[in-house]
Amino acid sequence: MQCPTQTFCDRCGLPVTEGDHAACAAARALEPPRFCPRCRRRMKVQVVPTGWTATCVEHGTTHG
Amino acid sequence: MSEILDRARTRVLESGAGLDEEQILEVLRLPDEDLPALLQLAHDVRMKWCGPEVEVEGIISLKTGGCPEDCHFCSQSGLFASPVRAVWLDIPSLVEAAKQTAATGATEFCIVAAVRGPDKRLMDQMRAGVKAIKEAVDIQVAASLGMLTKEQVDELVEMGVHRYNHNLETCRSYFPNVVTTHSFEERWETLKMVRDSGMEVCCGGILGLGETIEQRAEFAAQLAELDPHEVPLNFLNPRPGTPLGDRPVVEGKDALRAIAAFRLAMPKTILRYAGGREITLGDLGTRDGLLGGINAVIVGNYLTTLGRPATADLDLLQDLKMPVKSLSATF
Secondary structure, rough: OOOOOOOOOOOOEEOOOOOOOHHHHHHHHHOOOOOOOOOOOOOOEEEEOOEEEEEEOOEEEEEO | OOOOHHHHHHHHHOOOOOOHHHHHHHOOOOOOHHHHHHHHHHHHHHHHHOOOEEEEEEEEEEEOOOOOOOOOOOOOOOOOOOOOOEEEEEHHHHHHHEEEEEOOOOOOEEEEEEOOOHHHHHHHHHHHHHHHHHHOOEEEEEEEOOOOOHHHHHHHHHOOEEEOOOEEEOOOOOOHHHHHOHHHHHHHHHHHHHHHHHHHHOEEEEEEOOHHHHHHHHHHHHHHHHOOOOEEEOOOOOOOOOOOOOOOOOOHHHHHHHHHHHHHHHHOOOEEEEOHHHEEEEEEEEHHHHOOOEEHHHHHHHOOOOOOOOHHHHHHHHOOOOOOOHHHHOO
């Protein structure tokens, strides 16, 4: 289920309303997000052995 | 059992000598019906020459992205339209990652940077990071910083880095199809300097880059010639935006055949599961590989992609009655 504020796919950066993002969603099981889902900016992502952080300069940091 | 496996049993299991290139190729060409026997032989070889222990390692990216090199599989190259942005990890976060890695029972923590080779800034960051880790955590520190000068090799030794990773990635004949910004020989030079310094050599590569089966055998034979302490075996996880982003993943049976073949080429090395195993082998195949020649794992996440939770691998090792190698056993 998409976050209500998700306008863009956080894997490919395209609008969630354009095309099928099922493959992106499947891939995300083994990948951190790369694009901000609100503004599609490329995020600064740091992966560590037990998690990740993704930072959008406009919308802040998320963790996983 | 096939004659090929009979010969391999005599040469590798009984005498401890690795297969040569032609013999490796024969193994890679074995039909699917011989795969269980091949994996059993590779497992027997691993148990006889390495023992049941499994070396567990965590890896961390100290400097991500923005690399000037063009390794065609890599999302961290600044030359491709990859979504990976450049980012540096700070020292407190590096130490925290080392602590979390040690908490899994891992004895190895490898610090990696996406660079052609380290500059002064990176070496300074390494020096501060290794010192901080050694003060806070009981774990062995390895490094992977690209191509080195002799002075940088000596500096890493002096810092207390005990193992250096520098993958050849693929065989000599296929390397120019994968990397054009530097050569196979340049990588080999760094590996020789690392070997001469007394640091342990960690050198492996990635299968599924488009190499032929013959080139896979060539690669195993070239690694055997190098005789590294450790061989990390990756399977291509095609990354969006890279030249190899649309390549298919390696078939599971081919991956298992390769694991066994690399074990038979290098019966005494640490053969480590590295990136791509999740998408190539899944849970069942991961188990098969550990029963087919693998005796080391990277647990948790990789540099830019995610792995299985460390607990999943540790539970599997417990199921298989394979003890995690302890720190005291590594000295």
